Amino acid sequence: MMEKLRIADLNKIKIDDSFWNRYISLVKDVIIPYQWDVINDKVEGIEKSHSLMNFKIAAGREKGRFYGVVFQDTDVAKWLEAVAFSLASDPDQELMAQADEVIDIIGEAQQEDGYINTYFTIKEPGLRWTNLEEGHELYTAGHLMEAAVAYYKATGKRKFLDMICKFADLICEEFSEEKNGRGYPGHQEVEIGLIKLYEATGEERYIRQAKLFLDRRGVGENYFLWEEKQPKFKRIFPEFEGYLPLYSQSHKPVREQRTAEGHAVRAVYMYCAMADVAWKYQDKELLNVCEELWDNITKRRMYITGSIGSSGLLERFTTDYDLPNDSNYSETCASIGLALFGRRMAQITRDAKYVDVVERALYNTLLSGIAMDGKRFFYVNPLEVWPENCLPRTSKEHIKPVRQKWFGVACCPPNIARTLASLGEYIYFQDEGCLWLNLFISNKTEVALAGETVRVEVETRFPYDGKVRIHLESGNPIHGRLAVRIPEYAEGFTLYLDGAHIQEAVVEKGYAMLTLDQAEHLVELTFPLEPRIVHANPMVREDIGKVSILKGPVVYCAEETDNGGNLPAYYISGGAKLMEEYREDILGGTAVIRVEAKKAAGSWDGDQLYGEQGVSFEECMLTFVPYAYWGNRETGEMLVWIKELF
């Protein structure tokens, strides 16, 4: 019997963490208001969103035409979801009133039969469900479902949830075995939404429909190639001509997939749903597939920053060990999806190895996606950037050396916002008698454990040091267990329970297991947390002869602003001493790592391109800053993997 551990209730968790506070505060103070201005077309100098206006037009409140891409509605859905997560941890009447008003508009835009989608209501009313390949109808529906569930959980209000359940019912009918029988989304997401609806309402039909969508993928004649031949099919994206089913993971049945293929975001969203369906239907075979796909990603196709999707074209996976650092896509949303997938796998398997990767994605690529001021964003997260060479209409046109204000396809910024706003969901898991601590983030919460209400407080300066203090307190003795993650990079650890050193801690799948029996406990975990030099598997040809510097999950990088240009000319020794130093003056205060280096340069006759001249080295010092913070100062080069001098 597989059980899926529960995640924490956001309404009950308060994060107050020296590392995360600066980002979490951005959500409510900056991102949500900014995003509100975006969906209301009040931000200058960015592509018009028009998304709320589309709903007003569909609602009959305004006159006008649909504007935007086919999934423009998701701008509104994602704003609502971020608002919901924010309201859960930090209630705000004014914000809730604003959200309620948006929900009213969506309600008025909903069709008689429950259908919601402004593109197919205003612009192409005759083409509903005729282009699942490109139409993003089910994708958009999925985001509405996620938003509705989050809003219900945060506020207890049912209106939005009920509206969306009606829409979900329509989808279940339309895509039942009896009616359509074969269709599935071109961009996975509705599966996650349906499963959340099931979890919120207990209605089995929703998760059954998610399972149907998964089961149909890649079976028989490809649905999208079939659809393209139907009379009502109308191409939306010309670049989809010559469609590769692999792009949307519909090249073979999901149970036969063993390698992560195609568009990275589509892939990991699908794997999330597969994991949940495997748990729900106790499908060991499907869970094994999820484990194999996870291994394929994390052992063959993932950057050290926890990012995925190594092809700039189509934002897709390529082949094992193909991890170019300066031309990858590594979309922020894909890392968020990887974290969501990993969290589900950890919930089901109780194995901390998944959390190690989730942590890597959150501490690096999630945060590199957003500027420290919360107003600029990266979709693409390269590990090496040479700004002069990120030219439009070249092979590197997708690489941006400067975060952008807002994008036409606005998936990443709201995805970052909702992830930051729901960070609490990653910190704990629990079942009836055990509480799992996954991430070392200072917080206070209250959980029900073995029948008792327990107040939990975590205090830590992680990732600056490896000391974590967990205080549990209840009215009565707690007859439960506490599982504390021992991260993969901890070389040994010490654990104290109520001041007593635990000599032989029991570690199960990466969690130290502690038995509780008092009304109050103090658990103190300490593990060494020093900067370290890391190599890549020599099959990763882009990283051969290079090293990167990490501290815990935090990947460091060198920026031109601290070190001068031509960063690929620097070498450090694999045994170099890494000197950590807190710098008040850099990036709002951060630890930097300094290391002795050599620069290949020197005596080259500047005008010769190729010649028999040798290479000379100059001694110098390099300064590394967290990768998450790159691109927050003047524009310049950035490099994660630095050459190794043997």
Added chain:
Amino acid sequence: MMEKLRIADLNKIKIDDSFWNRYISLVKDVIIPYQWDVINDKVEGIEKSHSLMNFKIAAGREKGRFYGVVFQDTDVAKWLEAVAFSLASDPDQELMAQADEVIDIIGEAQQEDGYINTYFTIKEPGLRWTNLEEGHELYTAGHLMEAAVAYYKATGKRKFLDMICKFADLICEEFSEEKNGRGYPGHQEVEIGLIKLYEATGEERYIRQAKLFLDRRGVGENYFLWEEKQPKFKRIFPEFEGYLPLYSQSHKPVREQRTAEGHAVRAVYMYCAMADVAWKYQDKELLNVCEELWDNITKRRMYITGSIGSSGLLERFTTDYDLPNDSNYSETCASIGLALFGRRMAQITRDAKYVDVVERALYNTLLSGIAMDGKRFFYVNPLEVWPENCLPRTSKEHIKPVRQKWFGVACCPPNIARTLASLGEYIYFQDEGCLWLNLFISNKTEVALAGETVRVEVETRFPYDGKVRIHLESGNPIHGRLAVRIPEYAEGFTLYLDGAHIQEAVVEKGYAMLTLDQAEHLVELTFPLEPRIVHANPMVREDIGKVSILKGPVVYCAEETDNGGNLPAYYISGGAKLMEEYREDILGGTAVIRVEAKKAAGSWDGDQLYGEQGVSFEECMLTFVPYAYWGNRETGEMLVWIKELF
């Protein structure tokens, strides 16, 4: 007064060279017949050409519709040009009859007013000259002009030349200052054709028109952006939406251009014409621009193989020192264009530095473009290939690990054919009293020198060794000079004239100058020619910490078939001993270079992607083969720049 040195007369030169014979023989034996089958749609398994059929339809001989791309006619023009060059050195009645028949068909397809273009005759008769940006009308005309001149020079027959002069006259009228006044080609080439027409006929109006086209480029409102707004404009290539004038070097006046920008083939074809116009109009300023553009390419933007165009997208130049090895385009045609440009610059300036680059392009990228069987071709010439990763619909989709049979856009194969067939034009330059020997290729020819007919014979095993024997013989004493190129890679040389060692040879701009005064002379040049290790300027970040191996102009590469896979894991020392060895059994007999190397591999736990494990090295030997020959055996990895172990 600038003078432009003459090139050799192909009718009088016979190449018989141990290095080049195998390729030159392919032209007549394989490529021309194969190409004939292609333009007649008799080759299975390749995209239909239909190009001769288009002409037959336009001629009224056949019924049907135009098929192919807008420049499909150039398939036929390029076949004719290759045939012409072949007929010049190797007359063949049957082949000439075949060509005459094709010329008749073109003649019948020519319109009353002289216009020739099957696309705009059959398919879009109303749109003549309405889309210079994409229509390739002038480009196609240019190739017809080049073919007509070559055919006239080879056979003395005027029919084709006269037909094309009539077409050229139409172009001169249409694009006169009085009539159109502003237009110029979207893809440069007609300028070269017009200049050749001028050289063949002496008609000044042709080169004047070429100059007009150059002078108009990038002046005032961009012509193509203006054209797009005209009512008759009809988009041909959707990917040209959002056109960058820089792509076609029309972003600024040609005299203000200082860096090589945009599509590489367009660029170098234009520079060829600029050099000729500079000479013709004694325009020192324009020649200086050509020199600056040449320097920008050869000192900042050229691969060691003499290839150019470092962006896979749009086949274009990017920025100084941006020379990625595994994602570049480096089109074969661009290297041919670079050789054509360099030859013109050398003809005008008498500086051997241009020939050094021409030689590099010819010995490496020209030949890598064609398989040893003459039936398969590379458009794209990367310096590092990992076949498993050259996937369609990824950032590396343009990289082909296997030469292709024939391409839809069939520019490179016929361009290679005509270059091989006209190789003689690169060997010598001459003026009234001096003969320049540029390339060390065994041949016999006859030249008029200082009033005498001189039989010249060059014997050499270059590039296998650095010995060149030049025999000159005439009926009377020759009162002229011989200039023998001393290549950049020659570290010293010895020169004998009629058995006497010349102690202090006069070297002018890279040519050793010899005064002749007898009816017969024997000149013996010897320079050391050993394999050598070369570095790139450390501003080329892709090549920092790497070396490549050359012998003379010949770049070597490592292939998987000789060395095993994961080639980027190999290291050699910058001082490693390079052992040359002739191998009868490899690639039809070739010299290979063997060198001691180390492979970073060893003890890595195969399943871990990143970790603190160190790197261990294994001793091994690497075998390098000429880059020109890569991809002629089993499919596998290839690498030019190999890591250096310091």
